[in-house]
Amino acid sequence: MPQILVQDLAKTYRVAERDPGMLGAVRGLVRRRWRTVEALKDVSFSLERGELLGFIGPNGAGKSTTIKILSGILRPDGGRVEIEGLVPYADRIKHVARIGVVFGQRTQLWWDLPVIDGFDLLRDIYRVDPQRYKATRDELVAMLRLEKLLDQPVRQLSLGQRMRAEIAAALLHEPSILFLDEPTIGLDAPSKLAVREFVKKLNQERGVTVLLTTHDMHDIEALAQRVIVIGHGQVLADSPFEALRANVLAERRLFVDFAGDAPALDLPGAEVRNRDGRSLELAFDPRVTSAPALIAAITARHAVEDIHVEQPAIEEVIAKFYDLHGANEA
């Protein structure tokens, strides 16, 4: 039995419609019109203990809705969810003791309280054994470099500092599963790296299962062994990222700087993408030709100063995938 099982999950929201202007607002008070939004149609996947899953999709695809259902905040309209044998929305109290949740855009700490007091409150809420709590807290404080922040009210923390405190807060009761909804949103580069490094360690050394949603493809590249892409309320892909790349945008790019002006080249299997002064950019499909074959053909006929090969950035691969599935912003 997988640790997380999701089958045919469906969730529809009812949204009040309003005509524009003041008159529309008044009319809306008297007679409401409703529209439905199918956030999830039939989402199915499962996760084994210790996996680190990147859960991605364009804006409005249903990622947060899925996390809210998995964490027991929302009840689905259809389908089945079981996490360690519990149904999150039905067995909420038992369930929340086993999971940690971080929503990048919201805080679970108390805005006006010093960080350490918020931690202590969570200890009481989760009824964590005091000795165990102290050991876990001190370890998290050291790992996330929170020592100097403990006495500061949460509202005084920078975004990056707050995010580190939020992650610690979500882990004080030692959950076996961590849901991270955009944990690096708005963070500067060093803070992003710190969060990534911590999440990786938590997963690899403690075996905590992680489900991560993010729009930052570098998070995915750095962390996720497996990626699920959702769009239109459905799972569009579920595979290791490299398999997705191979299916979507296998092409490689060859960048050549010539000793003189870049020549007009016509090489089988390669297409000139850009030619500018002495530089040339070629795109090629590695299943058709290879970088060494192209380099050999070019250097046999032309004096070359520099040459390197790149693969398309992960953002490009994902953008192309959304495009192919007509899944841009739902």
Ligand SMILES: Nc1ncnc2c1ncn2[C@@H]1O[C@H](COP(=O)(O)OP(=O)(O)OP(=O)(O)O)[C@@H](O)[C@H]1O
């Ligand atoms: N409380 C709500 N009431 C009405 N509609 C909602 C509500 N929450 C989400 N939706 C709608 O459900 C759909 C899925 O939203 P959700 O927040 O799950 O997407 P997401 O993939 O997390 O998007 P993003 O990447 O923009 O955060 C969207 O069309 C959204 O407008």
